[in-house]
Amino acid sequence: MTEAPPGRDLRLVVPAAAAWAVAAIAIGIDALPAMAAWATTGVSLALVAVALVDSRRRSVWAAASLALLAIGAVLLSASGAAEVRKPAEFRDAAAQSRQVTVVATVTQTVHRPLGSETASADQNGGIANEITPTAENWRGAAPEPFRATVSRLAVGHNASDSALDERTFSVPVMIFGSVHGGNAAVGDTVRVSGSLIAGEPGDGAAYRIFSADDAEVVERGEGIVSAAAGMRARFLDLVGSLPGDGGSLLPGLAIGDTTLVSDDLDEAMKLSALSHLTAVSGANCAIIVALVMALGARLRWPRGLRIVTAVAVLCGFVVLVTPEPSVLRAAVMALAVLSGRFVGRGAGGLPALALAVFVLLLIDPWLARNLGFTLSVLATAGLLVLAAPLTGVLGRFLPRPIAAVIALPLAAQLACQPVIILLSPSIPVWGVVANILAAPAAPVATVVGLAACIVAGLSPPLAQLIAVLAWVPAAWIAAVATWFAGLPNSQIPWWEGVPGLAACAAVSTCALMAVLVRRRAVRSSAAMALACIAIVTAGSTAGSALRSAATTPQDWQFAACDVGQGDAMVIRSAGEVALIDTGQEPELISACLNRLGVDRIDLLVLTHFDADHVGGAETVLGRVKIVLAGPPDGQRDEALLKRFEQSGSEVLMATRGLAGNLGEHRWTVLWPPRSASPGPGNDASVVTAFTGGPACETCLTSVLLGDLGREAQLRLGALNRAELASLAPVDVVKVAHHGSRDQAATLYEQLDARVGVIGVGAGNDYGHPTADILATLRTLGTASARTDRDGLVLIAFRDGEMVLWRERGG
Template identity: 50%
Template sequence: MLEAADHVRVALVRATAGLPGDGGDLLPGLAIGDTAQVSPRLTAEMKASSLTHLTAVSGANCAIVVGLVLWAASAIGLPRMVRLAVALLALVGFVVLVTPQGSVIRAAVMAAVALTAIALGRAGRGLPLLCIAVIVLLTTDPWLARDYGFALSALATGGLLLLAAPIARSIARLLPNRLALLLAVPIAAQLACQPVILLLNPALPVYGIAANLLAEPAAPLVTVLGLAACATAAVLPGLASAIGWLAWLPASWIAAVARFFAHLPGAQSPWPPGVIGILLLIAVTVLALVAVLGGSPARLRRLARAALVVGVVGYLASVAGIHVVTVAGRPADWEFGLCDIGQGDATLIRSGGEIALVDTGPDPKPLAVCLSDLGIDHIDLLVLTHYDLDHVGGTDAVVGKVDRALIGPPSDPGDHRLASELRAGGARVDQVSIGVHGVLGALRWDVVWPPDTGVEPGNPASVTITITPGEGCPACLSGILLGDLGEESQDRLLGLMHPGHVDVVKVAHHGSADQSPELYAALHPTLGLIGVGAGNDYGHPTAKLLGILTANGIRPLRTDLDGMVLVAPGAQPHEAVVWKQKPGGDEATLTGPELTARDGPTK
């Protein structure tokens, strides 16, 4: 059975492979939970708009399968017990097809108990069925309690069973009953699930309910058509492809809804992480339910409403105040920026309103957050130093926003696909080597590595650029960005370019030990920018690298300790103003601006 299920899944992916855009990538996920084709960018957008649950097969999918099988069995006149047995077998087959994940098992057990109750002539009520399913599963496998999919599935179902009806009655005081019910379903699910969602992402999806309201009606259609395509893909691939095109339309709608809401201003509002954040959210949820739902004493409802108003106003004021303080405290003329994107590189250079981005980090989401935080929605020059995931994994966040991209020598088909995606997004893509140059506002950039020949793709061939002030900007800072060059490549670079002093160096390879002390001594920069993840397994930055920086009077600025870093020109030549936002999402813990002069103390 497992082999047959694998064959069916592969057949569905093959039958829908030609479907374009995000809708084609999302279709297998919506139909059978296969998200292998979903890009990191779309995954981040689904999370930001609170639509990820649509690709996690759960109760709705199982209900559709069981309902369709019961309807078909009834249509051909099968006896009642046979109909139930066939539905149960179809449910088992569906679980095998989509793989038995926590959310799927919860829904399947609940459906199986319901079918058994019907067979015994008893009515199955939702809440007892959910309780039986949860107790049976946790007794059988206690580790399911740590499964986010299981927890979210159980909470969403419980929220719908307990909260949807009273919330709908409250909304019906202002809106028609049908519309009230449509609004109540996503509200109930969101309220029940949000405390657990905070563990995955310490932020509130501001537009989550609106996004679900628009996307949910399309989900059953995708599921039914996707299952039809799945059922015919192995034997009638042409028919499966035709059905896939029909399913592509609602799948594309869901993807468009996710993208629209994910890119609205303030799509995710910050919230305290950890246990404190969860307890605060639970308190706010309880206050909201007491304030809105009937059944509570009038005095208690008034107190809850007053507390809720005070809390919401205080929250909005604190978020707005922190944002104002953060933006106001940043140097307006910053030239170099280092995004806090974990273990990876994403370095910004700004001049004259133009933006260059060197590498995109491992994941689109933190890069998108950094760019949005800095008000950047267009990239004039993108440099991908090499193709390791921690340098190109976030590229989806900027596809369609880039004018020109510089890339190094590719080594496999995936590298070529990345270039093709950038071109499809409207970028001019050039594979570069020593000698290519250009301007960015008042700055000049030069490619100083790799050479045309004699270097293997990968770290040794990292595209390395220098930044020098143009004639119109004598106070601008200079810099060099070393990608992931190792000591051997750094020594060869030193022999080729004979560099003099620069103000800023993007330290090579996240501060690994594979460094050339002679190169750093020749560059003698004021600041060393290190893109590195907190608690990384590589030991970056290493003691050797930090020793090299110390020996040459170079001040390290590292994202694991300093968070996002902005560097602006100071009042004197070779003087830099440093602004830091410490990691952890707490924008109140700001340090800076700090003044750093070459060979001088921090003032």
């Protein structure tokens, strides 16, 4: 039998792909039976026996056996990890929504949110940041969640060390909250208290911890981990003085730290299809290994020494940039290739990629649903399979070097775009061109920036000079991204979700068949199919826009703006407007208000001062008549209210019983109470009820619950029992806390709403909205509308009935 050429050997690809597909399904099963894994392994061994007997079809039986063996191994790994990930102590605490205290090891670098910030290395090699709160930087204070592995657990808030369970755990969690001092490095040990919530079965994090207080770093990492943290800190301090977007982007290119990347630059990188350059990716590992091997060859090192040195440098690089999924994929793939060379055998790209996928899934089956891992594998596969054929086709019309430069980003985009559609339902028009211009600068910025990082601890002046050299290609990449993102019509709208993925995959397949397949009949059929898909897509996009414009109710009374992971609700009555919260991003709330035709706001309700509720407040400064605010939490919140007063607004502190008029509506504050009020935060959220006046029979009634948790909801229901009884059934309820798990079903029963509106961001890390609250709404007969899927939501009252309009779905 003729052996497949190197790089096209599919013997490992099929088992790895099968194991990946099964793992993606299996991790979504909450209680995966180990028997399924053992049964799969048993069938695999049986097929081996069949292959020994049936020599004619031995290769077929062997391939099937290998695939089943790979599936069985991954299933065994998943079933064995299930109990480790979700031990009984954690399950019991989460089922009872208990407060817990945990000790955990940080597995993701944590930085203070970007604002008025400076970073410097402390004496212990960690990171010491200082930030001066100002009225201008307050909206950047929302901390990013970070990953950690819990080793100790105690039930109770701020439990003592003696209360910690003697058993040692290894439970992956996502912690939502800040770290005291603002920063923690990979390998640091933190202690934190908060609510323990079970994650979805397929999540990489088995549990989510919503911290009540700042996490405290109780022990810094040691050894190489601590040294790497110190190097990252010194490098951040070094590039902090570099100007513009180049200085912001350089740490990401060199060491994978995106702390300095602004939201605008991040968005520009995404719109121009350059987001893979924002941080260290798998390609950087290949660059580092290639440089070490080339240097060793130049110095005439023996092959074994070159390989051992390359492995050592690669491991150090992974520790420095932190082991993200794409980096791990590239590192394991590189190790496979180097191991083959060490024993004197070549290793094709596809077998090495397949082996890397299988090994990583065997270690952590939950990578099967990790988007970064998926895109890294697809991009690499696209380069290995498509780059050479596309270069050959383009080489008929262009010089071969230019053809290769175009083929590389085109191959990666064709492979990855169907999955990217799930994140952003659009196709970048200039993505390939932007990559052609920017991608060659990335290796230069990476290598030179990494050199600056290494030298920073030895000679800061020399490191500064090297960093300036690295800044040049980084600034070029940022300039390319910003320029292409600013071009008109830079994105082609596309279908969302799985239909969009399938359509995009069909387009990619047809396009490749049309240019790569030699048979004329196949090429013609593929071209015809491609044209049909393009026509249908264009018609569907145009039709959606026309349908949206034609069906949008102009007589809306209630609007839920799509502002990402945050709240921004608008109520309109007889020409007057109330805005309840502003979301986090000024650009998003501004766009929504412009679309709704809202210029002047008669009543602004700031339910509480979390960034996802007041971050966009600066947009409406000078346009608000009355501000109704919850209790401020510190000088930053008080400064915001002072700015509204200075811009001409009347600021009122909301307490139960406060009321007023909005056009034909009457608004009333139901929460917080005048006495025994909870402190600032979610449970002090201002809850308002809007009802129609005596002469308004068409006015919709609504209750907006802010971010109240379960206990506060129960108190609200008890304190306002008579008021809620007179309101029920309510037309609209704004579901509390973006549909989190911390809900009181009895309050929703009291309200008996016809529509439940949820302000929530697509793909958020919080698991919002949860299946529990959606089930509660369904049980009560309450229709749910959610901004992550529906976009802008409008509700009107027409011809004696409510009209619920969704931007995505009508």
